Amino acid sequence: MLTEEEKDLMRRSLDAVRQGMPGFTSRQPQLRMMATAAHALAAIGNPGAREEGGHLAVIEAGTGTGKTLGYLLPALALAHLRGKHLVVASSTVALQEQLLHKDVPALRQCLPFDVHCVVAKGRARYVCPVRLEMREQACADLPDDPDASVQDKAQSGRPIGVRLLGRLADAFAKGTWSGDRDSWPSAIPDADWRAVSTDRQGCIGGRCPQFKRCPFYLARQEMKDADLIVANHDLLLAAADMEPGSVLPDLAETMLVLDEAHGLPAKVVEHCASRHSLKGAQVWIERAAVLAEDAAVALRLDRSLSEAVAAASLVLDERMDALHAVIGEHCRFEGEATVWRCQHGILPDRWCEIGTGLAQAATAMIQALQAVREALVAAAGDRPAQLQTHLSGLGFCLGRLAHIEQTWAWMLREDAPQALPTARWVERHTGATHMQDYLVCAAPIGGGEKLRALLWERAGAAVLTSATLRACGRFEPFLEESGLSGYPALHRLDVPSPFDYARRAVLNIPRVKAHPRDAEAHTQEVLERLPAVLAYEPGALVLFASGWQMRQVYDGLPENFRSRVLMQGQVSRQELITCHKGRVDHGEPSVLFGLASLAEGVDLPGDYCTHVVVAKLPFAVPSSPMEQARREWVERQGKSAFMLLSVPEVGIRLAQAVGRLLRTHEDAGTVTVLDPRLGNTHWGRLLLRGLPPFRIVVGDRAPDRERRTEVEECVAAV
Template sequence: MNLKEIFGPEGLISKSLPAYEYRPQQFRMAEAVVKAIDNKKHLIVEAGTGVGKSFSYLVPAIGYAVANSERVIVSTKTINLQEQLLKRDIPFLKQVLPLSFKAALVKGRSNYLCLRRWERELKSKEEGLFDNVGEARDLQMIADWLQETTDGSLSDLEKLPSNRIWNKVCSEHDNCLGKGCSYRDNCFFQKARKKIYEAHLLIVNHHLFFSNLALKKVQADFLPLCKCVVLDEAHQIESVAGDYLGIEISNYRIKHFLDSLSTRERKKGLLIYLRAGDALKYVDRARSQAALFFKDILKSMRNIDSPIKRIRKPDFFSNCLDGPLREIYSSLKELKSRAKTKEDELEISAWMRRCLDLADGLNAFLGQTLKDHVYWIEREGKGFKRVVLKSSPVNISVELRENLFTQVPTIIMTSATLVTNNSFQYFKDRVGLENPLELKAGSPFNYEKQVRLFITKKMSEPQEVEKYREEAIEKIKHYLKLTEGRAFVLFTSYKLMNEVHQALQPFLKEQGINSFRQGAGIPRNIMLERFREDVNSVLFGTDSFWTGVDVQGEALSNVIITKLPFDVPDHPLNEARIENIRKKGGDPFLEYSLPEAIIKLKQGFGRLIRNKEDKGIIAILDSRLLTRSYGRLFLNSLPPCRVIVD
């Protein structure tokens, strides 16, 4: 395909999209993608908001896939971008491009209902193994939905059933009968798989992509081996990949596992269904040992302020769960040998694997057997009742290099925030990328005309907590008056956000400005929708509002950034990365803390201007931009705009 005939001022896109304007940045990016695919090279592209980067990678990817009868994976972090690709960009390109192609959304296998397991659960219900009204209601809801669904996946359900019920009826690799299943012709998973093998474009999310990578099978069930992969929102890949290359075991996961075998009252569960009374004592023993195990963990955290505790040495607790879990495994193995049907045999096998995964995971965590990992305990959720044992690789670069970059000929990585200090070096080092093609595509927006950046000089530094907070409150009042609300106020901690939000209530009421605060019980998407509708309102947010939020028009005319977004150095993962750099003789601040903060500041800055008509102000309430030598590095990484020292 000739790119000029598609992207040019008189091209196919321009003729079909009335508001379309030729953007040289978009064209340059498309050329770079073609070059990378043709030369079997990896490519990194930083493309600012407004470039239209999805067309820049979709058009070459489609051309390559159709011409070579190949598939291209496009992976994104957010649902919003997935929906944009599937509901807007791809349908448009199907109308415009002079070739026929197919695209498919890839979901994890457990998103699909298994008809065989579903029938099994109905049988359990008929035998009186469901005395819970909620579970019976969930089963009826699924039964009604089955009369009309063609997709058979969770996203097709208006209301989600409980995890307990869905885990009993979803499709799983371990207990699939394959060709021997009587439901195979109507299997939702197999229908979805068929669409995938017929498609040219496979749209996935980073979590599914990297969970398959962690299993070292990029060609797994839903991700056939591809010669070209696009990773959009690529600034997220280190954190997502790290999640899947480590350990995560919670008290809730162990409880769910044991309850699925047999509830405490011995009324429901796999062992009850199989009438395996002899094995119940092992479940009871594991349950009592789990209670003691997590009680000891909570006791060890009683005298620390943080909900997170790093575990520096192995065997900090004795593994009292290993014995009971091994006993459960042995009893399941015995049950399997006596299984009367192939279905029972597969179901038992699946629970044997889960049991072994738990036992091995606990041993790996407590013994700290994973090389170059950091280990910690975290309390989460309401009342901090969820206790999680976590580990993560300190550096994922080797894993990604060996299992991704050397396995797939072309990987296109793009985001609006990959460059620090005018270089991709930090990103390349973090993900293990060597000698890729590089492009800084820039942005079509005129930031000089659209943005005024206010930097406060006469303010206490954030380390002077009390003085800084009081001065920040007054500055926020000042900047909110300039735009009559219509603002995001972005924080790096919940504590400061809550204190400032509370202190500003009389002022906001006096000004007639409504406010929304993250963590106030309103779902993020609903909060954003209300913010858009209430044009003069103010939204107070922390981490998740710095990125992936798109509010166009006058509703967002002001972004107030309270502090330079340096990560908290005492989180175990940050702490371990800093130690690792120091051990090698490097400078942790320049090599890790500063680049991470620069990327996050760019993300916060990027919330304001979302199209060519947007305009407004950004205020950064941190004098270190002017008083510290590294301040210049932050400013140099932002788009050129009018700077006002206030």
């Protein structure tokens, strides 16, 4: 419950923003969002509110509502008065950069209290001082080849890597570089970075003599004093799976805001999914025993430690052989198929028996390797450099063993009646030794249960927000997918966009003759229509549901039109957008061709995008074993997987796509959907309910020059 002091601080903060932020105008929808976020976050520490979900809010905030300020202002005010941390997590780097370099600094200048903001990153984004020193020394000891040409050196990469490591070490020693990979002025090749960074298993923490200057631990220390921590969804989920406070502040004492929350259910499924190879695993299992023996000899450890690893590796190796044999006998891959799926998630009895023993062997080997690691750290004392080679190798094996353990935790999990089952499948492939190998894979088919356990039952309070949380105008699909449907006191709010879609934007559904299921005919019709549809647009975005169709259309375009097209995959996404904007700025027409990643998180205001074309409704092809398992389960309940899963999913994707058109109050333009199903099917009309209130035109419109004039006249009238 909000106190009068808290309400007063929020009012004073809002008044300060009105006076100090140029161009800011508060609107009623944004004020409603602030109030909803404040009431949910104020429930932190209130057990009564938590039982019913009063500490949770789900807010859909349309483009232009001022969503970021709508949650930041009340959240920062509450965090300040209550002495709590605020963690804002997003799915995109672009939003994190916007928060750090634009939104937070602008807001901080206006607020009547100070805000200390930091970004949270994983250990692998920071340099390890010990490994940097080791690599620099090793490179310094390497003789240079005086006969090698400059071209040879550039092609080999080795001398360039040596010079880069030297610059990194020099800058870190002088204090001109913090050790954060992202703060280095140029890109650091992955291979070079891996040589100077480490992971949890390769780090000895407070025992390391470089601990006081370690960038990762310095960043963690700074985080303790921060009011606002900016993270991403991956890091948040990883932190929630660890001991409280090990990566992020204890979630029970933290206020969470999850921006771009529409992608969270899929993200947690990805986080939980696990797999391991069989023959491929046997290679490093054998290597692990050798590494343990080498470490024991090098640091004169008790030989029983390495002998325990060797014994555990033999047992695990035998279990891998047994599983490989039974999979080969049981699985009947049809033709060129590479995936065999357990129907209804039911694991064959023999697999259960072997898998139980395999999981036990993996656990035993983890314990044996951990014992070797602990003995190594104790024996090395203040000589961390001597440890690094051994710790890196053992850490790799421990990480792989953890995958085996997690995979079989899902494989052997007993699925409760009426609950979402686990997807279980096998993939066949040719391994590095050219032998047939198998990947054993498992994952939950929904992330709701895991999200509830990791976040909703543990976080002090949480606000989930995005421009697209409702599917076909309903929150229920998202609430079900994210594990929030069982909270009766959950705060829900739909904040519509303030843009005048009816007067400034048109949604056109032409009478396309080819059915999208006929890929060749539909692609040909898209190809024929596109030049006329976009003839007079300064900037346009064409979104495709498949890379095949995008490339077919691009290759078939007339040369005079293809010259204005920039296609995703030709250069990096950032270069693509920069080039597009540069063309438009110079008065040259430009058209972006892209896939799903250009339908989200891309900001193209004004003439950068006056027309969005959706070539085909973005249905996902249910080819993945997890998608097949989800649909199988729904159909088993006597329901329609198409209506319960496919339509809501495409509704979110379509809303994201059309949301690229209007980005400011001054924007105007057209969305054209070249998929006739949007206008002539019952479920297509359901999709329209979830879109902004465009003026809808079904059928072929006026010639492009006339249509362009029509839009300009509409804007002038406004």
